[in-house]
Amino acid sequence: MKGSRKKPPAYPRGIVEGFYGVFYTHPERLDLIRFMGRHGFNLYVYAPKNDRQQRALWWEPYPRQIMVQFIETVREARKAGVRFCYAISPGGSICYSDPQDFSRLISKLHDLFRAGVRDFSLMLDDNEPGFRHPIDARRYGTLCEAQASLANRLYAWLRSLDPACTLSLVPAEYYGQAPFSRALIGLAARLHPDIDLCYTGPEICSSEITVEDARAFARAAGRKPLIWDNYPANDLSMQPELHLGPVTGREAALVSETRGYLVNPMSLAEASKVPLLTFAAYLTNPWGYDPAAAWQAALREVAGDGDYYSLRILAENAHRQGQRLDRLARNAEKALREGKLSQPGITTCDTP
Template sequence: MGAALAAIALATLTPAAHASPATLPAIFPAPATMTLGDGTVTLGRAVTLIVAPGTEPETATLVRDLLTKAGVTDITTARRLPAALDRQTIVIGPDSAALVREALSRSNASREEAREGYTLTSLASGSGGLITLAGHDADGLFHAAQSFRQLLTRETIPALTIRDHPAMPIRGTIEGFYGKPWSMTDRTNHLDFLGRMKANTYVYSPKDDPFARDKWRDPYPAATLNALGTLAARARANHVDFVYAISPGPSICFSDPADEQALLRKFAALRGIGVHSFYVALDDIEYQKWNCEADKAAFGPSGAQAAGVAQSKLLNAVQADLLKQDPASRPLIMVPTEYYDAKESPYKAALRANLNPRIVVQWTGTDVVPPAISVPDAKAATKAFGRKTLLWDNYPVNDYASSAGRLLLAPYAKREAGLSSELTGILSNPMNQEAPSRVAVTGVLAFGWNDKGYDPTRTWHYAARELAGGEPNATAALLELFDAEHLAPTFGSQPWQDQAPRLKALLDHVREALANGDAEERRAALAELRAKADALAAAPDTIRAGVVDPGFAEQAAPWLEAMQLWGRALQQTATGLEAADRGHPATRYFADAKRIAAAAAAVPTIPGATRFGGPVKLADGVLDTFIAEAPGLIAVTARP
């Protein structure tokens, strides 16, 4: 009887079985809310696009370009919604526009009230449909377009409603590392990436820009200033705030009006090329002695507390001038000399008592490179600095000794959900290698957008797909590399993320299978080892093939070279273990593996690319250990 009822049920469902089911899409960063409706929308070749009054022309152009890339060849325009949705209709605009509100009402959706918020809704209606992109402000509409871009990668768009806004007001990156700065091309590409990820802040603060640090009083050469102006314009196009940072701490005389005026002149020159947000960096300086005798007369004997008072005086004057020049300007940002913990101190007390409360203070967490950051940690920083801080997260930066030879490609993790309640935002300090930095920075930005809905692993996979242009083989190859470069060091002896966890799990499985002595289990484990070795050896060519961002392959070149060699060494190791398991001689295979492994371990990083060079480290402590131990895992007994 049960089987008969099941057959009837299946027969009833058969006509619908040919239709693609509506599935909840994955959008990154994860939206605040996303709910499925009934049915799906297929764009096809023709759509009607309705651009509501108040829409930025650039955003309208972006949506047109996205539709064209998705295969839409016929885009007609209209000024009002059709009475019947007999074709695909797309409405974009601010949610204050009557036309957009009408579209939202038809879709039974409400507008998002938060800053940078948006509502994106799709309604299936017979042979037609209605897709509405409603921004609470211009930024929100731009963010809606970025979510639409991701939906357009699907064959069909499910009927759904997304209501979304960021959890943290400030989200982005600070180019604040030592060593070779990014090129202008790197920065342009990075600003485009930030726009796609709904970030809103980029801080220009390369430590090796002499005109921002050692020669901070001197004006920029005209060509450099023009280049920075071009970057600022690119940032605006991506709805990213370009923040210029200056580092006068090593030489400034806080009480000298001439130095204060030199700093303001520098900012005025940047304002002249379209930069309207500014930052004073006072990190990594000596603050226990004055740079001039005048400061001793003005603030008393040198020391941490006096430094806090002197810095506050300067910063308050700068903040006052910024408001004078532009009453709508964003708050000044500063990074203090004590930036790496939340312990009470005379310096922090002086800042707390004297620094204008409008000024944003950056903080790197419980250490320079913290292994974790909790909500209580951030609460302690709020108390210590007298305001919610802007997190400067030193991940995935690789300009310190214990990161030498590494790309840091692990997912962004061990930052507690709920930090948005105690932070004004989060900025990632990336690597000298811009394109590889996007792997971890994607996680930082997704966390800043929605810390409570953030999933490290899924976001990590999304970063791979984006770099691979959605191509499955390149995505898989990138994930092999990401795992082999998973280790994340700190300033201490213990890393805060382990090396090659997936590879290690497989190699441990092989060890266990060989130790247990079951022949079938051994053969199966060795087959898995062979497949992994082949994947590691093949991944670099797949990555280099041009599917991924060319900058990634170029900047990761030594690591790809080393990966291919390590993969070949593991192939020889697998061959040796397979031969030994069959009772055949294996010595030459293990010798070849040792030779290739030595070559892999000697591959150098790109000279001058990072502050600390040296040989490439890839799956170190995992892959090299296994290859070295492999000859002792099976004793070869010659068979008659």
């Protein structure tokens, strides 16, 4: 597809509210956005899976009081130097070939545009495979053609409103390693080059994301990935866990091989600030990043001098327990792959 990549105003360093379960309250979100502005983050993606009007009832307009909150959030984000991105997840029910469904989609997003939003994301992940409507199969033939068509039409419409509008996309295949599927390659080949594609690394929750992981995705997708990092998310089966450790396993050169970096936090906004501060340290200086030093600094900033040692003990215990559970889960998954277990293993992550 013809077109050239616009130079972004700054490397996107963001937080994506993209977990399942109870999402943030309006005050929590505003506080987190102000926190982001103080620590070098510049993009907030609103994508909570359990917001019905974001996913299950994607076509339904928000009530007036919620739209007022969006307006306030966009305003506060601008004050903090943070772009606010609204994500919508219509993939579970949309008819790709139905003009009425497309009209409902753009009508919904137009409300957010009028609220001041200029960054958008189309999320087509975590749905049953295949078409929902027989007419789509006749019209497009493959799902990747239908999804690329929807994204390209949506992007053209957004640019007609304001050339500054951006669009990213979470594909159905948002994690993995080479060789990537024909579906992902076909989607990317048809997609406008300005549309970012999200990638969580080799796994849904990746313990490591390497330069080669990013390069392999880029070769398949024809563009560098927008990383969606699912640490420290703790949704679904991980709800009892506290992910309070520092980010590790991200190569220093990874930033140069990506279009941006998004972090999916826990449903606990205040607790998430500990690992988020270590991400801030990593993204600011990946070559000089010291996980232990960044972690201690994060604990001290979040707790203050008075409660530092108490939080440190809690965080150390939670981190050790998380490491044990992670090893157990990976051993179970390995045994399943090798045919040594007949029962399902432990699932450690189910996001985005």
